[in-house]
Amino acid sequence: MYKVKIGKSILDVKKGDITKETADAIVNLNNKRLDYDSGISKTILAAAGDSIREECIRSGKQPHGDVVVTGAGNLRYHRIIHLIDAVNTVKIVAGVKEVLKACDQHNLRSVTFPAIGTGKAAIGAKNSLECILTGIEEYALGTATSCISQIHIIAYKENIYQEYEKYNLYLKLYGKDVTLIKGDITKQDVECVINLTNCSLNRNFGVSAAILSAAGSSVKDECKTLAPITTDKMVLTSGGNLKCKKILHLIGPTSSEDMVPALERILEECVNHSIKTVALPAIGTGMAFMNPSDSITRIIEGLIQHFEKNTHTSLTKICIIAFTNKVYQAYSQAFKTISFQIQESEPYSGDNFDAYLRNPPTWTDMDTDEYKTIELSNKSIEYRDIEKKFYESAKPYTCKLIKIERVQNVKLWQSYRIRKLFADRLSPYQENEKLLFHGTNIETAQKIIKYGFNRTYCGKNATLYGCGTYFALNAWYSCTDTYSVPDKDGHKHIIVADVITGKWRKGESRYKDAPPTGEDPETRCDSVVDDVDNPTMFVIFCDDGAYPKYSITIKR
Template sequence: MRKVFRQHCLVMLFTVFFTVKRPCQLERSSFKQKCYSLSPNQRTFQLGVGIFGTLTNPKSTMYEMKIGAITFQVALGDIAKESADVIVNSTRRPFNLKLGVSKAILEGAGQAVEDECAVLAKQFHRDFIVTQGGYLMCKIIIHVLGDNDVRKTVSSVLEECEQRKHTSVCLPAIGTGNAGKNPTKVADDIINAIVDFTQKYSTPSLNKVKVVIFLTELLNVFYDNMKKREITISPTFQSTSPQNAYNIPEYWADMNQQLFCVIQLQPGQSEYESVKHRFSQTCLSYRIEKIERIQNEFLWQTYQIKKKHMDMKNGHTNNEKILFHGTDADSVPHVNQHGFNRSYAGKNAVAHGKGTYFAVDAKYSADDTYSRPDSNGRKHIYVVRVLTGVYTLGHKGLITPPSKNPYNPTDLFDSVTDNIQHPKLFVVFFDNQAYPEYLITFRC
């Protein structure tokens, strides 16, 4: 077995290790500043340009690597003896394959699961079905078709786990058995599906994905794939470094190595008046109490990486819009620190997909449905930079934007809307596709 050396790694998105400490208040002549401190030994961010952590070898028959928020493991073993919230069975229609791994899973789960498979296979025409766990050490079994596209299949499994709030899933090397798929391609597809998932969810419920295989040769294939994604970088990055490729805006106040700051703007400032004007174009009847600028360096950096990627992909820089998002007072601290996490998706609307919704007009977001008044009658709207890019019509049930090209299912639209010619709202499906720039607190 190959020996794995620990090393720092390059990541596609940022990985940040920090603990939020006490808030502090500072008064300045032109604004009020609320900052959130790090302890002195925590003021260095561990950042990179990717999502892959260090490849380790905790056991002689296991490799492990962090992929974003997911702990990814590959190990030799018997999947029917694994313990996880979800176990995945790779089979074929009508979901009753009694060969290889599928045989072990069905026999281990018991006759009740086989009977349930038989019933569900007749009722549903999806590419997977979900049954009870039976005698296996899991809550549910997701039965997938091994002949199907592996990346799409694993993406569907991860989405199903997330929707059900499960924390761990165990799957075989889908398609490498009776389906005869190329093991190298399967390993690549499984890992890429996890990457896709981590780019949608910054803080998912699902936090562990384990691939259990029965051949040492397959273990080596996964090792090679994981190892090639691990690239050494400088172990630390100072947030004030001049080498920062995505500089924070010049108009931001000095953050003094804080995690993030909330800056209260003052009436009469050009920045305040500009935000007020944008809001008042459709919300003249409301009275603004305060406007705050959100200075969150981590969110800004990840947003700029996404913007650069979209600009390159689309061949132009006209991918950003300034939109509005209404919310309640309880959600404000979370958005300020973590952005528009998709765990909030569908909180108020799902008609155009299970993403985060942003309105063209402030009036739409000011509705009590979206910006629910607190006990004192105050309401809250964010002015948001949103990467809408190339968009299309949305519809209920979407969990990602549709594919642009039926022959290339991985080439997706960037966002969806309610009306292509005259959009009133946009929906995005990736956490780093929107930056909450200003928070307006107002009342009727």
């Protein structure tokens, strides 16, 4: 069994017989005549007894998507909530919300769900759980007060439970995906694989030997050329025959105290090479003989340290690969515990919410000022990070960077953080934020710094994808005179912004507001784009959906 926290409710998932569980309410998957005689419904109604069948008959034909509350008969529950025709993903999400609404209306504090959709509807276990969680999260987000404290999901079949359990071995840390996988690191579809080796780069046993063997002779030859290495050095080779493009070789840490610094160095090296996805082995569980539980805890700690220090890291996905059953079992147990602890500390209310809205640690003291701009030293790490991102994406445009100013606007920051919290709660399993560029003239740049982005400025340059605020993935687009108009000194002004891109769809000039996602007419996109599969232009229609983080001044 494992558990997570959603809103104020504790949710657990376990394998078992739903008719033997105890809660205030049980969810029964039924048809509109309330006489479905197959699968889990047949089992529940048989256990409840004839009195409940008769009550269902008296309730009559029901419309799609509704719920009906009846007694529970011989079951250990107080009520049965019959969910009508939840046969696709959209209906499951909507149905789960209706069930929870019924629980609040009838003051039912705990509810048990079956594995919705995994029977005759033939919905995959992963999609099933995803839909149930989405429904719970959307209901929690839209409900200020709820009496529901316990939510249970029961998987009767072993294969369904195993799929559900795999889905839980996943964390969202600072918007980045962290996944635990049992398997072979050489078969992972990532950009970079980490190889913990010896000074000669030729370790002939364990995971390191497997990596070199699978990578092939070309990588072995590269290693011969690059060897030897010291404990403070790493080398990058091609991926050879592996799916990855690169292999990062280093001498692994030999104690738990060395784990976090070592992992930070590994991640920094990945960022230096603009790597987005990486596979880590079970660091420390081999030659270092580290306890697996301690190992995974240190790995997560190292990830958190990296993400806290590098808010604009290139990394988006980290896969932690456990090869043996022993390590995987220990990792998975620790992973679930860590996941629950992280979710418990999420910023929903009280002190945690205040901390969520707190000014970033990089800001200087605001005193009583509502906003200010701070010119960054060109020797600071913060300056160099933004400078690097700007120049890399400004090519082939050539220019001189005059200055970078950090924008510190308390009101805009708090409005943006609240908007991002909602986006993260609605879409918790995806990256919802991007750092983008917005070219403009000096007058508008000053207004943005003081008052934030404003859709009324749109139309000055383009409305091809809708009447919103436009942001570019690449700086060169914002550098053109069409967008960043030179001032009297020949200086051009570009805003670097955190933007909630979330869920998107292809933009159209007729859009004056965010269009529906397409999955649910009631749910709107966070942004629209020029190309759904490979977007380089993002348009938002909500003014507080972007925060002007830096103001860059350049000259041609």
